[in-house]
Amino acid sequence: MEKNDIMDENSQWVFPLGEAIVLTNQFDAARQEHRDRLGRTLVKRLEERGFHALYIQTKEEALSEVLKLIPEGASVGVPGSVTIREIGAMEKLAERGCSVIHHWNPSLSQEERMNTLRDELLADYFLTSSNAITLDGLLVNIDGNGNRVSGMAWGKNTLIFVIGLNKVSNSLDEAIARTRNQATPPNALRLHLQTPCASTGRCTDCDSPDRACKALLVLERATGGRTTHVILVGEDLGF
Numbered sequence: 446m447e448k449n450d451i452m453d454e455n456s457q458w459v460f461p462l463g464e465a466i467v468l469t470n471q472f473d474a475a476r477q478e479h480r481d482r483l484g485r486t487l488v489k490r491l492e493e494r495g496f497h498a499l500y501i502q503t504k505e506e507a508l509s510e511v512l513k514l515i516p517e518g519a520s521v522g523v524p525g526s527v528t529i530r531e532i533g534a535m536e537k538l539a540e541r542g543c544s545v546i547h548h549w550n551p552s553l554s555q556e557e558r559m560n561t562l563r564d565e566l567l568a569d570y571f572l573t574s575s576n577a578i579t580l581d582g583l584l585v586n587i588d589g590n591g592n593r594v595s596g597m598a599w600g601k602n603t604l605i606f607v608i609g610l611n612k613v614s615n616s617l618d619e620a621i622a623r624t625r626n627q628a629t630p631p632n633a634l635r636l637h638l639q640t641p642c643a644s645t646g647r648c649t650d651c652d653s654p655d656r657a658c659k660a661l662l663v664l665e666r667a668t669g670g671r672t673t674h675v676i677l678v679g680e681d682l683g684f
């Protein structure tokens with residue numbers, strides 16, 4: 446047996462390493478093709494629901510699309526969103542002269558923070574993500590303060606979602622379960638909340654004073670009086 450041969454669990458020879466690399470490339474290509482087809486399918490479902498939808502493969506492309514949608518000098522409200530920070534949108538928008546309004550600045554006083562939460566909602570663009578998207582195009586969102594879901598439900602501004610395909614769920618029930626069992630626990634840990642999901646990693650539908658999921662918004666259609674864009678990304682983004 447050659448050292449580089451690939452063994453199965455019974456220590457049986459399967460194929461040489463060179464062939465394994467070829468197969469790995471094929472696996473990666475199949476994964477990418479699956480993501481691409483899923484992304485294109487979701488775009489159709491979202492457009493049927495009145496959203497302006499687009500699928501792209503990478504977070505770099507997502508950033509480029511965001512920058513195409515938001516003109517220089519615009520004000521941009523960014524509520525609590527890991528995705529938007531992960532694609533690097535905030536720095537790039539600020540570099541282009543946009544006023545980026547966000548309340549995650551720890552030096553804000555309580556009054557400044559409340560004013561910032563309000564100003565996020567009133568900016569020219571509201572830039573965020575969803576916690577889950579169903580296969581038929583529902584956008585499912587959970588919130589502790591309610592500011593983020595408020596800005597999604599109504600506004601005179603343009604709403605932009607950036608959503609990684611890691612957030613796709615089969616049904617509304619699965620999407621809600623995702624918000625509580627996958628999205629909220631890392632957020633609770635990040636915010637040092639004393640919740641069961643932070644301790645155990647699983648939701649118990651708690652009565653904790655620190656409960657992070659107090660408001661649930663399901664966007665079934667793009668809401669009236671504004672344009673809503675959804676940029677789907679074929680990568681894992683956010684929680």
Ligand code: SF4
Nearest residue numbers: 642648649650651657
């Ligand atoms: S209900 Fe409580 S335990 Fe469940 S996800 Fe929300 S904060 Fe965590």
